[in-house]
Amino acid sequence: MGRIGPEERSGLGNPWSAAGLSLPLPRRSTSFRLHLVAMLLAALLPACLSIAIALRQEIDEYRSTFREQLEAAARTAAQAVDAELYGRINLAAALAAMATDGRALTLDERLRAVAERLGTGVFIYGPPPRLENLASSRQPPGVPLPPAPPNSGPADAVPRIFAEGTPQIGRGWFGPFAGRWLAGAYAPARIDGQVTAAIGVGLDLERLGRLLESQLPRRHDSALLVDHYGTILARSASAQPEVGERLPGWILAEPPQGQSGILFGNGPQGVAQIHGFARPIHAPGWLVLVSIPLAEYEYGWRGPTAPLILGTILALLAGAALAMMLARRCLRPVAALTERAAGIIAGLPPDLAPPPSAVREFALLANSLTAAHAALQREAAAARHERELLQSVIDGTPDMVKVVGLDGRTLVANAAAHAFFRLPPGALVGLRVYDLLPEALAARARRHDAAALRAGRAVTEEYNGRLFTDRCLMVTKVPWRDPAQGKVAGIITLIQDVTEQRRTEAELRRAEDEMQRLGRRATATVLASGLAHELNQPLTAATNYLRAAERLAAATPDLPRLPLLRDALRGAAEQTLRAGEIIRRLRDFMTRRNGGAVPEPLSAVVEEGVRLALGGLETAGLHLRVEVEEALAGALVDRVAVQQVLVNLVRNAIEAMRGLPQRELTVTATRRMAEGGWWIDLAVGDTGPGLPAPVRERLFEPFVSTKPDGMGVGLAICQRIAEACGGGIAVAAAAGSSGTVFTLSLPLVPSLAPPSAEA
Numbered sequence: 001m002g003r004i005g006p007e008e009r010s011g012l013g014n015p016w017s018a019a020g021l022s023l024p025l026p027r028r029s030t031s032f033r034l035h036l037v038a039m040l041l042a043a044l045l046p047a048c049l050s051i052a053i054a055l056r057q058e059i060d061e062y063r064s065t066f067r068e069q070l071e072a073a074a075r076t077a078a079q080a081v082d083a084e085l086y087g088r089i090n091l092a093a094a095l096a097a098m099a100t101d102g103r104a105l106t107l108d109e110r111l112r113a114v115a116e117r118l119g120t121g122v123f124i125y126g127p128p129p130r131l132e133n134l135a136s137s138r139q140p141p142g143v144p145l146p147p148a149p150p151n152s153g154p155a156d157a158v159p160r161i162f163a164e165g166t167p168q169i170g171r172g173w174f175g176p177f178a179g180r181w182l183a184g185a186y187a188p189a190r191i192d193g194q195v196t197a198a199i200g201v202g203l204d205l206e207r208l209g210r211l212l213e214s215q216l217p218r219r220h221d222s223a224l225l226v227d228h229y230g231t232i233l234a235r236s237a238s239a240q241p242e243v244g245e246r247l248p249g250w251i252l253a254e255p256p257q258g259q260s261g262i263l264f265g266n267g268p269q270g271v272a273q274i275h276g277f278a279r280p281i282h283a284p285g286w287l288v289l290v291s292i293p294l295a296e297y298e299y300g301w302r303g304p305t306a307p308l309i310l311g312t313i314l315a316l317l318a319g320a321a322l323a324m325m326l327a328r329r330c331l332r333p334v335a336a337l338t339e340r341a342a343g344i345i346a347g348l349p350p351d352l353a354p355p356p357s358a359v360r361e362f363a364l365l366a367n368s369l370t371a372a373h374a375a376l377q378r379e380a381a382a383a384r385h386e387r388e389l390l391q392s393v394i395d396g397t398p399d400m401v402k403v404v405g406l407d408g409r410t411l412v413a414n415a416a417a418h419a420f421f422r423l424p425p426g427a428l429v430g431l432r433v434y435d436l437l438p439e440a441l442a443a444r445a446r447r448h449d450a451a452a453l454r455a456g457r458a459v460t461e462e463y464n465g466r467l468f469t470d471r472c473l474m475v476t477k478v479p480w481r482d483p484a485q486g487k488v489a490g491i492i493t494l495i496q497d498v499t500e501q502r503r504t505e506a507e508l509r510r511a512e513d514e515m516q517r518l519g520r521r522a523t524a525t526v527l528a529s530g531l532a533h534e535l536n537q538p539l540t541a542a543t544n545y546l547r548a549a550e551r552l553a554a555a556t557p558d559l560p561r562l563p564l565l566r567d568a569l570r571g572a573a574e575q576t577l578r579a580g581e582i583i584r585r586l587r588d589f590m591t592r593r594n595g596g597a598v599p600e601p602l603s604a605v606v607e608e609g610v611r612l613a614l615g616g617l618e619t620a621g622l623h624l625r626v627e628v629e630e631a632l633a634g635a636l637v638d639r640v641a642v643q644q645v646l647v648n649l650v651r652n653a654i655e656a657m658r659g660l661p662q663r664e665l666t667v668t669a670t671r672r673m674a675e676g677g678w679w680i681d682l683a684v685g686d687t688g689p690g691l692p693a694p695v696r697e698r699l700f701e702p703f704v705s706t707k708p709d710g711m712g713v714g715l716a717i718c719q720r721i722a723e724a725c726g727g728g729i730a731v732a733a734a735a736g737s738s739g740t741v742f743t744l745s746l747p748l749v750p751s752l753a754p755p756s757a758e759a
Helices: 032-099 109-118 153-164 205-215 294-299 302-346 360-396 415-420 439-455 499-555 562-591 602-614 639-656 693-697 714-724
Strands: 122-125 133-136 173-175 180-182 184-191 194-202 222-226 232-235 260-266 272-278 287-293 400-405 410-413 459-463 473-482 487-497 598-600 622-628 635-637 663-674 677-685 728-733 740-747
Touching: 032 109, 032 184, 032 194, 032 205, 032 260, 032 272, 032 287, 032 294, 032 302, 109 122, 122 153, 153 184, 153 194, 205 222, 205 232, 272 294, 287 294, 400 415, 415 487, 439 459, 439 473, 439 487, 598 602, 602 622, 602 635, 602 639, 602 663, 635 639, 639 663, 639 677, 639 714, 639 740, 693 728, 714 728, 714 740
Parallel strands: 622 663
Antiparallel strands: 122 133, 122 194, 173 180, 184 194, 222 232, 222 287, 260 272, 272 287, 400 410, 400 487, 459 473, 473 487, 598 635, 663 677, 677 740, 728 740
């Protein structure tokens, strides 16, 4: 065999293809080199995890420190602004004290001088709602001043001063006289303890901007001062929004909560930023924002952690290189073992010497490979023998056996199945059986397959010759489960040719019908003599009636006794009809075939059968009792079959009691619950000498009789009739006395069972 080239993707190539075998490598197979690298990386994994955890902790600590520093910068800037506001509030309070002269407010030269020296404006406003501008250090004395405009700083702060009596910081507003944005601190001026005016001192917003700039930790950071209406009052040099603009929504979507904290938002051009915010104590509605790009917060940890990350990557690369070197050293014996395995699969001699290896485990693997090859050869021979044995058993079965997949294609078929479809051996495998059948038979086969799959068990149907051939087939479909997958993968079909069986069954049925007919004829022969006597009575009575009518007619020509003549003629007609009815019953009993079960009044069936049985017999001294449950008024029975059995049982009972002083014949029909359904029990009991137990056990066998002249076929016929009706017949000793009870049991159709039977 050729050497395995290192260029093949698995590191060992595919020796199975080199041996001419169609055994491709699995798609997810990996080379031995990669396995060694994976093992080394797994060994380094704990150290890498420790480094990762330490790195994560350092990153979290860096970010926590960063947030604390940013929030501290915002608080420092807010404190600086708060100090400026506090100074202006104190100045306004001092000026308010200086501006009061008795009960009149004045803005004298000294107050103006203080305002000009501080570089700010001083204003005096009257009470709301007019907010009259009483005086201004920006205007000469005596010049009329307009009131404070709406939405201005005085309009915001002065009403609160008059309402609360405390200093206030007003909102930012654009002063039309000054031509720039203004803000101020306001203090109440009191006369006799009452607030009579508000003194306002302007804030230097540019100074506040420089103050924010001076508090930034880095020059490229930005800071904003925003009043409680969202107006920007001051900003650092690097901040984008201008003074007087509203705080853009891309910086903060909604006002923050709390005195200080950290917020995440956006900056110009949509650049994400992180903001530290704080509120001045003396202007809690104002907000100081210190902002930096979010990238510095997210990736600022790279600098201090870069050596640690680089060292970890270098260690992993060194480990991978070492693993590749070890794998290259170990691959040679592995490649040799793989070539040997491919040679064994290709059929090379099993005594081929194993390749030498300095690795103990590989040498053991080579020896195990040789032993495994021998074991596989033995198992393959055994498997071939089992397959051949199974196929010979299936082919030796006269019935057709085939296994079809869910797609309808044949997987296994025996010789009988090939012969049935007139195909050579093996040709049926892979074909769709539905395509080989006529359309009607294929449709029924599909329905049969679907029924077996739904039921999950064997389903048997009979296919007669009208669908396919002149044969009658019993087809059984059984779901087949693939043992490897554990789920239904096809259908096992067993086809049995029952043509001869059905023909034999039909012949047996005809023979049984003929035997029953002959039995009825034999019974009728026995009844003939008795019927002659029974017919003699109505015929004699009819004759007497007619002779009496003749004498009446001759004695009275004018017919004065016409009513008596009519009664005589009516009696003769009734007796003649009675004789005809007797003849009709005998004819029906002789000629009628078993026509199947139909709804019949069971009492009428029983009474008519008893009358037939009693014909020609000695009934003197016989006590007869017939009882039929009312619930059986419309039972579903075979009239002829029941009467044939009843005639045999009644005549046997009367003959058994012949010559005895006590002769009691009981015929009863009751219902009982058994085997999950209701049954009719038709019992015939006598008070005869009874039957020994050995005789009772063999009484229903053909040609077994207790009569000296009996043939022993009557009770055998009765048993066959009972079984054909789905029931049975039994014999037992009478309870409490001598005698015998024969019981004919027939199933009661559920639809005709009474409500109590359904409960």
